[in-house]
Amino acid sequence: MVVLFHFKIGPSYGGFAGVDVFFVISGFLMQEICSKEMKKHGWVMGFYKKRFNRIYPALLVMSVLAFAVVLATETPDGVKSAFKQAASALTFTSNIYYWITSGGYFSGSSDLNWLLHTWSLSLEWQYYLIFPAIITIGNMLGRYRNAFYLSTIILSLCLCIFISRNHQDASFYLLPTRMWELMLGAYVSAHKFKNNYKRTTEIASILIIVAFCVLVKEGNTWPGSLTLIPTLCAAAVINACVSNESTVFRFSPIQLIGKASYSIYLFHWPVVAYMANNSIEFNPLSSTVGIALSVALGFVSYRYFENIRNLKGIKAVSAATAFSLLAFAVSSIGLSKYWISDRTIKLEEYKYYSDNAIRIKQFGNDNGICFLTTKYNDVSFFDKEKCLTPSSEKKNILLIGDSHAAEFSQAMREEFTDYNVMQATASGCIPIASIDPSSYCQKLINYIYDDFLKNNKVDGIFISANWVAFNEYNLLEKLNASLANKKDAKVYVIGQTKTFEIDFYKIAQKVDRLRIDKLVTKDSEEINNVMIDDFKSTELHYLDVFNLNCIESKCNYFIGNDIPYMFDRNHLTKEWAEVYVKEIKKMTRI
Template sequence: MEFRRDINGLRAIAVALVVLFHFGIPGMQGGFIGVDVFFVISGYLMTGIIFSRMRKDSFSVLGFYLDRARRIVPALACVCFIVLLVGWVLLLPGGYEELANQVLGSLTFVSNFIYTQDSGYFEQAVHDNWLLHTWSLSVEWQFYLIYPIAIVALRQFFPLHSIRWFIVIAAILSFALSIYASGRWPTHAFYLLPTRAWEMMVGALVFLFPIQKSHENKMLWEAVGFVLIAFSAVFISSSVAWPGWLAAFPVIGTALIMLQARQDSPLTSNPISEFLGKSSYSIYLWHWPVVVWMHYFGLMSNVLWVITGIVISIVLGYISYNYIENVARKKKTSLTKSSIRPLIRIGAPTTVAAIFSAAIIFSDGYPKRMSDDFYATMEKLDLPRVTNGWCFYDVNTNEHLPIGSKGLECRRGERNSALKGLLFGDSFAGHYGPFWDQLGKELSAEVNSVTTNWCYPSTNDVIYGDVTSRSYDQCLVNRKYFLENASGYDFVVLSGSWKKIYSAEQMQGVYDAISYAARQSKLVIVMATPTYFDVDVRKMYVRSVLFDIDFDINEFSKVGDLEAVEANKAIENFTKNYANVFYMDRSSLFHVNGVPSEVTEENIPYSFDQHGHISIYGSVMAATSFIKSHRYNELAERITEVQRNKSKNLVFMNSKDSENSGSSTL
């Protein structure tokens, strides 16, 4: 196909939109639509290659694949390799192993499937995914695999010019699925081919249904196309379901511009557009790792750093285009002996990056890169589990833990004390294990922890997690124990992931558990869910320790915490129905000198992750904070009253026993 300056200019616009969006430039909240523009262009070009060669009887599916691989793979493999080298210095073993898996997913073009299991594309946590942007390459490659084979198959039964009507039907079905799935399964709809294929098929239809217009009409319709793209980039935001029906705006806008085929348009045929368009693929590849690197060191709030990051992305893209991408596709691929050279250019960098990734995975992320002192410092920031000396019976992480009664006996606090407490719930009860160990010693109470994954306090058999998992089986054991033994404890502590339960509309089970415990025990204590962050706070703190940089927890957004606050409030309001239920709120648990805080006095976060869990250290320090609060004095009085009543009951029972013993001897 001949070089088209308008399409090259559209590439420039597309990559500019994506780069500006990812670097957080104001007014570009819809810049992610640049990927949709790319998809339309790709569909047009691939269809042009396939149909043009078929008309000349020179099309080969294998040759098509080799051309696509030579265009895409070498630069991608280079980026993957460089990112792995950077990860050696920056990432902890777990994160490094995860990066290696992402590299393999990118090189095999299945990364879009991987990212459907992670955070949504627009969440802050994605800034830890160095190769997130390769999802679009995976979608395109999957389209490349299926599309030519489908056309070849259809050509066996239909004339070439009739096949375009099948593409029309397929595009309509894909668009309909996109609208439906974007509302119901937004993450999968965003990342997967079936809901994206229509965008590439629209590009195909531009090639297959060329429309001739006068010069004046061309200018008008091209202007309409640019307006649709600009409108989408400025007014559409990440809050909409994407790619739903609104994705039609940038897709149609791109199609309109391509239909006009104006080679002298000032917006697409200027030196800047020509430069960015030619380097667009490589700029796209390099810009996202630069964004992640800047987020890693907290540089995105600095305007000068943002500008520098954009410039670096363009420079790296230019170098990559000239010395990797251009060299790799310099000679035409054929299915002869000469095809060995392009195969080497494709296979060599891919093999190196893949072997490096495999070595990282097999070595569990090369943990020996870090010093023993570093691990000793970080150990206290882990989640308190049975495997590290605490009580949370984490059967999801450790499959060697048996399902059954072994998850019902883990005692902390003051051992063998006459005063007995029960800590019951899911991981959000388990992470309070060190808290109740310290508080139990302070209050002279022994606390038995019965906690496992997803098993929030409830009297029914419903959980918000996987009902086919081992944790569900353990949960049934735990809840049976709670129902049969709550009355045997002097006080019962209930805690759970109130946010997840609230969003799953399963709060009635929690209310029933609180009511049941209030009837069975003298005192029930309900604990608030800690703060949810939009990033892994522990990971951010670890980075600050590794590189001796300032840690400011206020830099991290907490949009996901809004629902947790609502859930905490709902729980607190319900506890007011019972005189013997005591609620521990966040402000009494997490503060410094009475001022609510998400970090301790040492500027270390209470949090273990972004999902509301707290670490061993955070749990211990929460106990220290709570003991200094007025709520502790109220709880101590409640506990003292329970002890006093228990002592009175024991004296009464002993006197009754003495009376009965004396009367029996008469």
């Protein structure tokens, strides 16, 4: 499930739930193992040692090989990042590392993290550390053990659902909100439910998991209440305990894949990350090749790496320490600069473009806050005096929208010199009025439509957004309703710009210029075509800017050799924003 999902095989949208199924299985096994070992002297340290020796050898080999690939193909900055990822993976803290740095497991940029998949191993190890205490307490409680387990499950699940609402990344990566899945497996082991329909239960549960994998798409609240479906089905399959002769898993190919599944999981993600970092499209052919390579590497690891005698216990720790020191030294001196081109290294600067002074000025926050963001997340930060003061001497232009409006802010002020340019923008906010102004961005937008336009003279209104991000029903109708107070102002809707699956600076580093067109997302092109048709019969002027970087069928994505079209997946760099605004000015008659 997980491998198919990561290689973006169409009918496996919900394959990410494979990790949740794994947690249930693991929780069951840990309960089974510990309950048998508890009578032995020193069983806790023995448990830790066996778990470590089971996990670590293949993990260490995979980390070393992945780092070697990064060193050969990435910039010095990329190598530094890979060292931090490897260090977190080998210390079982990568779930915390990615919680802080990744921007979300389901974000488009997450594929660029070379060892992202190790988050689940880190969480698993953290569970191992506390489980001996849990099972000891459970046994001390005697007949109340199952109630203790069930209470732990319910508490962790409630915490998971609550935190997912506003802190989805924390809920996804951290043990307190994932512990209920592992404890569900432990509960199945501790509490032997009688099942008179074992075979039916197994088949029905597997079919539900398969249906979930095919039908459910990733969401912003995973894990949550929906996670109960695959986890409870996994628990039901385990509890059914169908005999080896009768189970649907008895077939040798399934058994063989099961034996190598840990190594397949370990080695599939670096293949995914290599494809993502080199902008290799995930199409049926490339994904099939990637899966085949992952399975082959997995079987090699299963055969040769998982049980290396010299990579267990203190020897494994020593080897990991030596590798970490070497990787740190290599990353510190920027060794890859000797074979990575200067242009590629220079483009890496755009990775940090969002935080530099050029971008802050470009988006209108250089001398007062005209663009609300997660940092400036309240309307009290908005500087009305600087951003919304009409002129009595010049015609007034108002720029409204999300970050895709804000990116034009500086360029509009510099290009429309005969006009007074005002700005009201908020990150992630669709520029239509709402009857429920619960967010800071919506409060700002409502103020503009319901108050500012009603009481101030504005000659031209420019509305822009990343329209593809808003699956808004009757958008045109709602825009017209929002603009009820526009008076005689001419309204221009700046259309959808191109978007990409990964940050454009990465594409600029690795992809031949003739291939870039193929990496433009289809949904951004489709929404632009839909909006062109919708706006034909309205007085709102739709500005089709989708191919402003193209002459006929030839598109250019660089100014000179070094200035890329965008710095992330969908925002123009300053220089390209200037190019767009010059063309936008030609399209308008205010």
